[in-house]
Amino acid sequence: MRTNYISTVSFLNTPRASMNRLQSDLNKANYESTNEGRYADVGLQLGYRTGLALDLHQGLDDIDEQVKRNALTSARLDSTYQVLNQVRLDGEAFLGTVMPGKLTGDSASTVTEGATAKLTALIGQLNSQIGGQYLFGGINSSRTPIENFDSTAVTPSPKDAFLQAFQTAFGFAPGTPQSSTITAAQMQTFLADTGGFGQLFSDSQWKATWSKASDTPIQSEIARNETVDTSVSANTQSLRQLAMLYTLGSSIGLSSLSSATQDVVYDKMRSLAGSATWGITTVQADVGAVQARIKAIGEQMDIKKTILSTGVKNFEYGDWAEAGSRVKSLTAQMEVAYSLTNQVNKLNLFDYIR
Amino acid sequence: MSLSVALNTARGSLLSNGIQTDTVSRNVTGVGDASYSRKVASLVTTDGPVRVVVARVSNTALFDKMIGSTSELAGRQAILDGLTKLEETVGDTQADGSVAAKVSALNQALSNAANQPNDSNLAKAAVAAAKDLALALNRASGTVQAARKNADDEIGDSVLTINDLLVQFDKANKAVMNGTVTGTDISDALDNRDKILAQLSQQVGITTVVRANNDMAIYADNGSPLYDKIARSVTFAPTSAFAAGTTGNAVFIDGVQVTGSGSKMPLQAGRIVGQMAVRDEIAVTYQAQLDAIAGGLITAFAETDKDNPTTGTALAGLLTYTGGPTLPALGQTGLAASIRVNPKADPAQGGDPFTLRDGGMNAGAQYQYNASGAAAFSDHLRAVQTALRADRTFPSNSELPLSTSVMTAAQSSASWLEASRKAASGRVDTESAVLSSASTALSNVTGVNRDDEIARMLELEKSYAASAKLISTVNAMLQSLLDAVR
Numbered sequence: 001m002r003t004n005y006i007s008t009v010s011f012l013n014t015p016r017a018s019m020n021r022l023q024s025d026l027n028k029a030n031y032e033s034t035n036e037g038r039y040a041d042v043g044l045q046l047g048y049r050t051g052l053a054l055d056l057h058q059g060l061d062d063i064d065e066q067v068k069r070n071a072l073t074s075a076r077l078d079s080t081y082q083v084l085n086q087v088r089l090d091g092e093a094f095l096g097t098v099m100p101g102k103l104t105g106d107s108a109s110t111v112t113e114g115a116t117a118k119l120t121a122l123i124g125q126l127n128s129q130i131g132g133q134y135l136f137g138g139i140n141s142s143r144t145p146i147e148n149f150d151s152t153a154v155t156p157s158p159k160d161a162f163l164q165a166f167q168t169a170f171g172f173a174p175g176t177p178q179s180s181t182i183t184a185a186q187m188q189t190f191l192a193d194t195g196g197f198g199q200l201f202s203d204s205q206w207k208a209t210w211s212k213a214s215d216t217p218i219q220s221e222i223a224r225n226e227t228v229d230t231s232v233s234a235n236t237q238s239l240r241q242l243a244m245l246y247t248l249g250s251s252i253g254l255s256s257l258s259s260a261t262q263d264v265v266y267d268k269m270r271s272l273a274g275s276a277t278w279g280i281t282t283v284q285a286d287v288g289a290v291q292a293r294i295k296a297i298g299e300q301m302d303i304k305k306t307i308l309s310t311g312v313k314n315f316e317y318g319d320w321a322e323a324g325s326r327v328k329s330l331t332a333q334m335e336v337a338y339s340l341t342n343q344v345n346k347l348n349l350f351d352y353i354r
Numbered sequence: 355m356s357l358s359v360a361l362n363t364a365r366g367s368l369l370s371n372g373i374q375t376d377t378v379s380r381n382v383t384g385v386g387d388a389s390y391s392r393k394v395a396s397l398v399t400t401d402g403p404v405r406v407v408v409a410r411v412s413n414t415a416l417f418d419k420m421i422g423s424t425s426e427l428a429g430r431q432a433i434l435d436g437l438t439k440l441e442e443t444v445g446d447t448q449a450d451g452s453v454a455a456k457v458s459a460l461n462q463a464l465s466n467a468a469n470q471p472n473d474s475n476l477a478k479a480a481v482a483a484a485k486d487l488a489l490a491l492n493r494a495s496g497t498v499q500a501a502r503k504n505a506d507d508e509i510g511d512s513v514l515t516i517n518d519l520l521v522q523f524d525k526a527n528k529a530v531m532n533g534t535v536t537g538t539d540i541s542d543a544l545d546n547r548d549k550i551l552a553q554l555s556q557q558v559g560i561t562t563v564v565r566a567n568n569d570m571a572i573y574a575d576n577g578s579p580l581y582d583k584i585a586r587s588v589t590f591a592p593t594s595a596f597a598a599g600t601t602g603n604a605v606f607i608d609g610v611q612v613t614g615s616g617s618k619m620p621l622q623a624g625r626i627v628g629q630m631a632v633r634d635e636i637a638v639t640y641q642a643q644l645d646a647i648a649g650g651l652i653t654a655f656a657e658t659d660k661d662n663p664t665t666g667t668a669l670a671g672l673l674t675y676t677g678g679p680t681l682p683a684l685g686q687t688g689l690a691a692s693i694r695v696n697p698k699a700d701p702a703q704g705g706d707p708f709t710l711r712d713g714g715m716n717a718g719a720q721y722q723y724n725a726s727g728a729a730a731f732s733d734h735l736r737a738v739q740t741a742l743r744a745d746r747t748f749p750s751n752s753e754l755p756l757s758t759s760v761m762t763a764a765q766s767s768a769s770w771l772e773a774s775r776k777a778a779s780g781r782v783d784t785e786s787a788v789l790s791s792a793s794t795a796l797s798n799v800t801g802v803n804r805d806d807e808i809a810r811m812l813e814l815e816k817s818y819a820a821s822a823k824l825i826s827t828v829n830a831m832l833q834s835l836l837d838a839v840r
Contacts, residue, residue: 007392007801008385010794017790042447043768047776051454051762051769053447058458058761061450065462069469133472133730142472142729218730220469227736316447349805353812 015340022334029326037320046315053315059308063301066223070294072131073220073230077294080135080232081287083125088280091242094118094249095273098266108255108262111269115249119149122242126234136234138214145213145234149247154209161209162251165196175253184260191248191268201244203235210243211235223297228290238279245272357828364824366404370397371818373406378811381802388793389549391800393541410541416796417548418562421555423789425575425623428556430785432508432628433636434778439501440640441775443494444768453494453647454764456487457742461761464739467711472729477707484655484672485695491648495598495690498641502596505633510592512557512626513605519557520572520585523550527570527581534568544568554580559623576619578607598641598688602633636774642752643767644690648675649682650748650760652693654741656681657713659720669716672699672738679716685749711735 031040039045046053096102097114126136126146137145150159163173169190172178189195199205211234218231232239252265377395384390392411397404445451450459463483467476526547533540547570554560559575572581579586586608593602604614605626611617613630621627655673659666669679676692697703698715709715712724713734724731742761748754753770754763 005798005806006803007797008804009388009801010797011803014794043441043444043772044776044779046447046772048769048773050444050447050772051765051767054452054454054458054765054768055762057447057450058455061458061462062465065465069466072469131470131473133470137730139471139728139730139732140726214726214728216728219732219736221465221736231730347805349808353808 012341012344015337015344019334019337019341022330022337026327026330026334029323029330032318032323033320033327037317037323039316039318042316049315053312056308056311056315060305060312062224063305063308067298067301069220070222070298073222074291074294076130076133076135076218077230077287077291079128079130081284081291083128083135084232084280084284084287087122087125087239087242088277088284090118090121091245091273091277091280094245095270095277098249098269098273100266103266105259108257111249112254115246119243119246119250122239122246123148126239133218134213136213136232136239138231138233138235139216139218140212140214141218141231143212145211146243147210147212149250156209158209158247159251161200161205162197162247165200166190166252169196174251175256177256179253179256180258182257182261184258184264187257187261187264191264197244197248200247201240206235206240210240222290222294223300226297228293229286230290232283232287236279236283238276238283241272241276241279245269245276248272357831361825361828364821364828367821368818368825370395370404370406371814371821373408375811375814375818377408378807378814381807382804385802385804385807388797388801389545389552390802391541391545391548392802408539408541410544411800412544412548413796413799416792416799420789420792420796421552421560422623423785423792424552424555425559427782427785427789428625429559429623429628429631430778430781432505432625433631434775434782436501436505436629436632436636437771437775437778439504440498440637440771443490443497444771451490452764452768453487453490453644454761454768456483456490457647457651457761457764459483460487461739461742464735464742468732468735468739470730471711471732471735474707477710478701480710481672481695481699481701481705481707485700487651488673488693488695491644491651491690491693494644495641495688498637498644499596499598499600499691502600502602502633502637503593505629505637506593506596506602508629509602509605509626509633510590512624512629513588513590516554516557516580516588517585519550519554520581520588523547523554523572523581524585526550530568530570540568555624557625558621559627574607574612575622575624576612576617578610578612578619580607598645598691605630639751639753640767640771641690642685642687642749643754643763643770645687646685646748646752646754647760647764647767648673648689648693649684649686650746650763651742652678652689653681653746654744654760655738656741657716657721660713660723661720666720669721670696671713671715672696672710684747685751710738 028040032038042053043050094114097107097111123146127144128135133141134143134145137143147154147158149157151157156164166174170179170182170186191197193199193202200209213234215233215235217229217233219227220230221227222230248265248269254262254265257265374395377393380393384392393408394411395406395408398407399405443453450456460480460483463476463480467473467480470476526543529543530540530547533543551560551562551572554572558580560580561573561575563571563573565571569583570581571579571583574580580588588605588607589609590605591603593600596602604611604616605621606612612619612621613626614620614634621630652670652673652675653668655671656668657671658668668681670681672695673693674696675682675689675694677686678696682689696705696709696715698705699707699709701707711731711734712722712727714722723734743759745757745759747757748763750756754766758766
């Protein structure tokens with residue numbers, strides 16, 4: 001008989017039961033529309049893709065950190081480049097003073113003074129540091145790479161080592177009157193790579209007296225899996241040649257030598273200055289190449305960051321405008337549900353039968 | 355037919371009217387009660403006066419559907435609740451609270467340290483990041499075991515509830531049987547019994563069988579008898595503390611194991627089943643993942659023998675655990691709970707953070723990588739980073755990729771958890787809809803419609819008036835007869 005029977009409980013509850021769902025949906029929609037469309041429960045929305053979203057976030061953090069690190073590396077490279085430029089310019093200026101046309105009989109003392117000043121400047125430059133790291137120390141960046149010429153920290157000091165070598169070769173100290181007896185040939189032997197002076201700047205003696213720097217350069221990872229050398233060691237041949245040049249000029253006692261022997265010394269100076277400054281140009285070019293690479297990577301990272309941000313946006317964000325309109329439609333639905341609940345509750349047969 | 359018979363009939367009609375009105379008022383009282391079933395007072399005409407029989411509207415198929423759905427939903431809800439608890443170890447992807455985010459933070463701290471190896475602050479920051487990661491794993495492991503303990507407690511509560519309900523059911527069932535035998539109105543007793551069944555179905559899936567004299571037997575959904583003439587005992591021994599590798603106890607019905615792998619026919623639905631899944635499957639797998647990640651991290655940070663990279667013994671480095679410095683075996687349990695930063699590297703415990711750069715957290719020259727003591731030595735820091743990114747083997751019971759990097763494994767673990775939660779949430783939504791429609795259908799069949807009852811009352815009012823009128827008419831007729839005789 002009764003095909004359409006409905007119990008009062010479900011009659012009254014149906015509009016009310018939908019309200020719970022509407023309210024929780026509205027809560028979500030509200031969150032999304034006030035958070036630029038970001039899902040209220042990202043993990044629930046993404047499910048098995050949560051790992052990917054985490055990966056994207058980590059990629060973004062990685063890039064930010066890498067950019068900061070590269071800024072530090074760039075600062076170190078820029079300083080290195082400037083120092084190299086300065087010592088190269090100094091070397092070229094010194095080369096100018098020992099050119100054959102410039103040399104007169106009185107040049108000896110001028111050259112000696114010039115070399116002494118340049119030697120101090122060179123040592124000062126090579127001991128530059130940035131952020132607690134010595135630029136030219138290689139990986140041994142916490143120790144002053146080059147000893148002062150008359151340092152007391154090492155025995156023998158670079159100066160003493162030179163004096164001893166001179167004494168051994170000629171039997172007297174440089175600058176003494178006996179120096180004038182040194183022949184051009186004797187001087188050539190002394191200055192040759194295998195001679196007493198040349199040997200002072202060989203790898204082993206250089207590291208024992210002059211340098212605490214490590215040959216191993218500092219390496220920096222400027223991008224994932226791209227590691228480059230980002231420091232220049234004070235042991236580099238060209239820099240060593242500069243030290244050799246200024247030591248020779250300042251300490252050999254130029255004015256006490258015979259003019260033929262002086263010519264041999266000047267000759268050696270020109271050859272050292274020439275090859276040192278040329279060599280430094282090459283080192284500068286290497287540093288410049290890394291700087292350019294870091295700059296290029298910076299631009300790549302900007303692009304990559306945009307891509308990753310877009311990925312995050314696609315994953316974790318829904319349609320903002322849609323969330324906004326969802327709030328509106330849910331609000332309207334809620335109003336209908338409220339009004340229905342109210343109306344349905346008012347329906348009572350009693351009100352109509354009396 | 356004599357007037358006196360007519361009077362008798364009218365009197366009987368008044369009586370039946372009273373019973374019917376009583377039924378209407380009982381129904382009106384039950385309007386708001388979802389578990390109340392409508393009472394129907396039907397007139398039975400026999401020889402002579404009418405009789406009233408009170409029956410109760412019921413629909414066994416819909417009721418069974420409703421309690422089945424209740425069990426299913428309770429189980430799924432328990433699983434979802436468990437997963438939601440575990441989810442706090444992952445959190446929002448933006449919040450960087452997950453283990454995966456902490457691994458990444460450590461990797462970045464290592465990169466920063468490798469870029470300026472001479473800077474002790476960066477070395478300290480890397481150690482701090484490692485500490486943070488170890489703590490995150492410890493906490494996650496704690497959360498997992500707390501979730502297991504909670505599930506175990508819930509199972510214990512469920513079992514107590516079941517036993518309690520069975521005792522109540524025993525009384526309700528006896529009331530129904532007595533009423534049936536003595537022929538009294540048993541509709542309220544039946545309601546009461548159904549109410550207990552609905553409560554019981556939340557704890558465990560049940561089926562019922564009705565036998566002679568309305569005697570009901572309850573079986574769990576695997577066939578174990580819960581109530582058959584008498585209440586059977588459901589037993590469970592709670593576990594006081596959980597750690598990785600702890601196995602919880604099974605539930606027994608009448609001495610027969612009904613949960614876990616030792617059961618031939620395990621229970622299918624209900625809160626107990628959901629909590630069992632959380633305690634013995636989901637949380638255990640997640641713990642295995644955390645342990646595998648912790649093991650992978652300890653191995654990645656290990657100090658290898660630099661003189662014999664292939665044959666030498668590698669020992670735990672920056673991250674170690676209770677059993678250190680020996681490296682843990684694949685699939686070793688409890689690592690996530692005991693992973694910690696090596697005190698040799700932790701400045702807060704008197705360690706030297708530069709051991710991260712130079713090696714030497716273990717004794718022996720073979721673990722000293724920076725022989726010259728160079729301040730900007732970065733090879734070892736980079737080697738550790740490479741190890742973090744290198745593929746390694748993960749145990750199959752962790753459901754992580756079998757061969758992948760620690761970082762990817764941490765991300766996979768988050769993915770696994772969120773995917774499980776998403777699936778569980780979907781299942782709860784589906785089953786909620788099923789339960790809601792089953793309840794509505796049942797309510798529409800057995801529930802009370804207030805307007806219908808009022809209409810019926812009007813009807814009864816009229817029939818009462820008619821009977822009363824009849825009595826007064828007969829009375830008048832008899833009066834006029836007596837007047838004539840006088």
